[in-house]
Each structure stands twice: as C-alpha cells, then as structure tokens.
Amino acid sequence: MPLFENLSLELPAGTVTALLGPSGVGKTTLLRMLAGLAVPEPPTRLTAHDGRPLAGRVAxxxxxxxxxxxxxxxDNVTLxxxxxxxxxxxxxxxxxxxxLRRVGLGDRAGARPAALSGGxxxxxxxxRTLMEDRPLVLMDEPFSALDAITRLRLQDLAAGLLAGRTVLLVTHDPLEALRIADRVLVMTGRPATIGAPLALSGDTPRAPDDPAVLALQGELLRRLAA
Incomplete structure (x- = not known):
C-alpha cells in the first residue's frame, strides 16, 4: 500500500504551518521529499508558486x-x-x-557542542538553519527532546526569528503547534490524507494558558484520535 495517495499540501507564503499526526504516518517522509532528501515517486509533484524548483531554496x-x-x-553555524x-x-x-547573539549565545561562539546544554x-x-536564509524552512520536531521549560523558551524564540518566513513544522505536540503556527494540519490514515486546516488568529507566540489555545488543543486531540 502506498504511503501517500491523492495527498495535496499547500504552504501559504510567509506563514508557519504545523503538521501533526501519529508516528509512522509519513510526516518526516513528506518533509524529506520537500528538502530533496527523498525522491518522490511519480506522479508526485513538488512545485513553488513561482514555478521554480525547490532545490537550493530549502533550509x-x-x-x-x-x-x-x-x-x-x-563554525557549526557557518557549516x-x-x-x-x-x-x-x-x-x-x-x-x-x-x-548566535539573537538566539542568546553571543558569548558562546567559541564553545564546542560538548560544553553546551541541550537547549x-x-x-x-x-x-545554523536561519544562516541558510532560504525561502522555505522545514523543521522536524526540533524541540521534542527538551524539557518543558526550555521547549517553551525556544518556541518563543523561534516564533520571533521565523516571523514572515514560509515554515513547515512537524510536531507531536499540539500545544507547540498552537503557540507558534498560523495554521495547523493533521495527517492520518494509510494512504495518508491531510484534513482541513485549522486556522489560528492572533500574534505568536501565544500564551500556553490562553483559554482559546486550550480549547483548540482539545479540538486537535480529537482530530488526532479520530
């Protein structure tokens, strides 16, 4: 059985789109195809609105x-x-x-990874991702291994630094999606399909205890469990 069939995904320019779904449904595979790290099988087509190929335009x-x-x-940032x-x-x-200064590490430029915390x-x-300065930024659960407080802080930081960019964020965390995305999609099934987008309003990052965010978190969990 194919992983995808009749799946359509559109990423509006200048917005952050979060993609959620159960493990193994194909989220990372989709990201890797967009990044040029996996070759899509025909008749799959990956195109930008300007008609140019995505190669060389993705971080x-x-x-x-x-x-x-x-x-x-x-040196890692300039890799x-x-x-x-x-x-x-x-x-x-x-x-x-x-x-590095903008991410709060201006005084750690000479440190090697072993001397740095996970956050x-x-x-x-x-x-390093922002250093590439590409029109499309793909993020695959980038903060999933961090503790809750560090994750919240990095979500706040990412929301500011990614503002105005076209971003596809894959995450298993509904709250993370609702805090920093402009729209949220849920991928389910085999072959996988993507449901109607959940559009969000207001500036990001949204407060984790915002009643509207908490209500939408319940809706997202219902979609994921359906």
Whole structure:
C-alpha cells in the first residue's frame, strides 16, 4: 500500500504551518521529499508558486541538533557555507555571530557542542538553519527532546526569528503547534490524507494558558484520535 495517495499540501507564503499526526504516518517522509532528501515517486509533484524548483531554496532543521563535535558553535553555524566552498569572509562570520547573539549565545561562539546544554545546542541548530536564509524552512520536531521549560523558551524564540518566513513544522505536540503556527494540519490514515486546516488568529507566540489555545488543543486531540 502506498504511503501517500491523492495527498495535496499547500504552504501559504510567509506563514508557519504545523503538521501533526501519529508516528509512522509519513510526516518526516513528506518533509524529506520537500528538502530533496527523498525522491518522490511519480506522479508526485513538488512545485513553488513561482514555478521554480525547490532545490537550493530549502533550509532543514532535523529532530537532532546534528552539530559536529569538533567545531565551535560559530563554525557549526557557518557549516553550510563551508560545505558549499563559499569564502568564509567577514560578512559570513559577522552574520553567524549576530545570529548566535539573537538566539542568546553571543558569548558562546567559541564553545564546542560538548560544553553546551541541550537547549543551547538546539539554539545553535536554529541559528545554523536561519544562516541558510532560504525561502522555505522545514523543521522536524526540533524541540521534542527538551524539557518543558526550555521547549517553551525556544518556541518563543523561534516564533520571533521565523516571523514572515514560509515554515513547515512537524510536531507531536499540539500545544507547540498552537503557540507558534498560523495554521495547523493533521495527517492520518494509510494512504495518508491531510484534513482541513485549522486556522489560528492572533500574534505568536501565544500564551500556553490562553483559554482559546486550550480549547483548540482539545479540538486537535480529537482530530488526532479520530
């Protein structure tokens, strides 16, 4: 049985879309296809509204931070440019240092991953993702391994830094989706389908104890359990 069949997904420009669903339904596979890490089988088509291919226009943040242990935080942030053979000039280093400052690690640029906490490592990974400056940002449960308080703080940080970008966030946490997304989708079934979007209002990040957020959390749980 195919994983997807007649599945349609549209990501409005400049918005954060959260995608939830049970384990194994195909969320990560979909993300990997969009990132160019998995080859979709015909007749699947991945297109942008401007008609140009997605290759080279996507930044991907995985579940694990994937920091290279022998590199400093600053060097990990500039890793993409290094792998592409781009010159490591003052502009590149300056931008990476500024992103580390914005994620609260301006004084940790020279630290290696072993000296950083889990939350700090995820902040370096977030800075590295933003360093790519791509139109589409894909995030695969990026904060799932963190404690509740650190997760809330990084959600707040990500909501600010990702504002105005086109983002697809895969998460198992309904509250995370409702706090930082503009719309929420639920993927279920085999072959997988995506239900009608749940549109959200108000500025992000939304307060975790907002009555409207808590009410929508119940609705999301009902959709996931259906």
């Amino acid at each position: 991907y943040m995985a579940q694990q931070d994937l920091l290279l242990p022998w590199l400093t935080a600053l 993409g440019a290094r792998l592409r053979g781009e010159p490591r000039n003052g502009a590149v280093v300056g931008r990476a240092a500024e992103l 700090e490592r995820q902040r370096v990974a977030l800075a």
